[in-house]
Amino acid sequence: MAQKRMFSKEVVRSDEFLDLPATSQLLYFHFGMIADDDGIVASVDRELRYLGVGSKDDLKIMIDKGFIAVTSDGKLIFITDWLKNNNLRNDRYNRTNFAEARQELEAQGYKFKGKNFGIPTGIPTDTEEISINDSLNEEPSKNKGLEHGIPDVNQSATSDKEQDKDKDLGKGLGKVKNKDKEESQTDSDSLFIKYFSNFLNLSKKNIQRRALTLQEFIKLTSFEREQAAKASKVYHDWYLNTGNDVKYSVNSYEFILNAMFKEFQEMPEDKSGYDPELGF
Known part of the structure; x- marks a missing residue:
């Protein structure tokens, strides 16, 4: 999993995002940092306890506004604009461990990185990673x-x-x-x-x-x-x-x-x- 993440101005500087409560915005950034390479976040309850800010009300707000989605079992969160924020090169991309969750989200119309979707591997690599x-x-x-x-x-x-x-x-x-x-x-x-x-x-x-x-x-x-x-x-x-x-x-x-x-x-x-x- 990559150790550096990005956030698109198209998402985090939009009126919809800036209208979110500060705690909801903060959770979004933290979720963006800990998500796997497909934008899926596990152990949500633990993260809320660990951060000490935000609540399930913030999650509901972000779900209503379309910034995150929750799997049917309620255990995983997906960042819906993940590919706008992060589009890893193929040689640095590590497919999520939550294959069933990804299939469920794909069936709902959410997009994920595929074999022919992403930055090509021909770009020179950063040898430090x-x-x-x-x-x-x-x-x-x-x-x-x-x-x-x-x-x-x-x-x-x-x-x-x-x-x-x-x-x-x-x-x-x-x-x-x-x-x-x-x-x-x-x-x-x-x-x-x-x-x-x-x-x-x-x-x-x-x-x-x-x-x-x-x-x-x-x-x-x-x-x-x-x-x-x-x-x-x-x-x-x-x-x-x-x-x-x-x-x-x-x-x-x-x-x-x-x-x-x-x-x-x-x-x-x-x-x-x-x-x-x-x-x-």
Whole structure:
């Protein structure tokens, strides 16, 4: 999923948008940032609690004005002008995980990015960004450095001599000479295994996100890695208690990318209540 989003002036500077309450406008911008590459937003109740602004009344207003749509089960929100705001290049586009929701919305006449719809891939790429599709389609041998351990965040590049020594010792890419660093590396590996196992136990869909999850996990500080490992268990238990279908659960990659692990250091309390009009 892209980490940068855009908003069209045609949408957010229109009279209809500017007539919305300030809280509704704010929610629209936040939804635009957290939506997947097809403009679909999950965990709406959680976002309302996390932001501390806006309410279900704001959602109703945006639905009435046509800025968002809600799936029939009331679990997902779709930003109706998504393609006006964001039209990703094909090599950076990652199709939504919510295939059934997309089919439902397409049947209602909403447009989504297709094979021949979007910016062509021939434009030179920005080497600072990683294509999610490319990462998922890489053969395991190309990611073998990640399979053997998580590099320490303060670790510098090793020399060829050190790399040869690492191979001889069978320690993998994460090997370091200092004993304290070796122990830190082992701790990081075990924390990632603990973190990812909880998501894998929740839903097998996470297996496709392992490489991406690992890339984000190694960017965290040591303290944040401990937080993430703890939060993964809390989220696992909390989500199972909700009774919702696991296909709607947040995957291991987005849980780190959106810093959700900071919210699940303790079991959350559900204070939102059920709204029969919205269906959630």
